[in-house]
């Protein structure tokens with residue numbers, strides 16, 4: 001089993017092995033988040049990488065968007081593309097060490113959950129739950145099936161996710177996303193979870 005520590009991810013970024021990167025803000029996440037502009041929610045995008053969604057939301061006028069990644073250089077794209085994005089909203093940290101407690105309205109999930117070791121999934125559930133305000137939500141996409149190779153990415157099934165998340169969240173949506181990019185269409189579930 002690979003050790004998915006900061007070094008592992010730094011190497012992936014240095015060697016430009018970023019095959020997960022879809023080169024644009026993820027349509028299902030954007031369609032969900034854009035509707036919330038008037039509320040200007042406090043949003044975290046964990047394992048954000050090039051953070052296309054954060055850049056797009058920032059450009060739409062959202063002012064409370066935070067991104068977290070273990071690898072500082074992952075944010076180079078954001079720094080170059082959105083130089084006025086608040087520097088203190090770039091959280092270079094292990095997601096599991098973020099010192100946030102009941103502060104977020106929304107966590108946007110785009111290929112972070114699938115990047116962590118599956119043994120950490122219960123911790124992901126606890127951590128996201130602890131960072132969200134009561135009534136806060138997770139929204140985003142999860143792969144709809146397991147992969148026939150060792151991850152990352154690590155997939156899963158709707159049933160597995162239901163069992164995992166229902167311990168802490170009310171599941172509002174967990175169905176195939178109609179808005180995924182073409183290569184992932186049919187292979188992603190849109191997830192919306194309520195604390």
Ligand SMILES: C[S@@+](CC[C@H](N)C(=O)[O-])C[C@H]1O[C@@H](n2cnc3c(N)ncnc32)[C@H](O)[C@@H]1O
Nearest residue numbers: 009020021047048049069070094095110111115
């Ligand atoms: C599969 S990539 C996804 C990046 C981005 N969400 C995207 O879809 O393009 C996973 C990202 O999570 C970061 N990462 C992995 N484990 C992490 C952790 N424990 N804390 C913070 N970031 C982490 C990696 O550095 C990497 O940038």
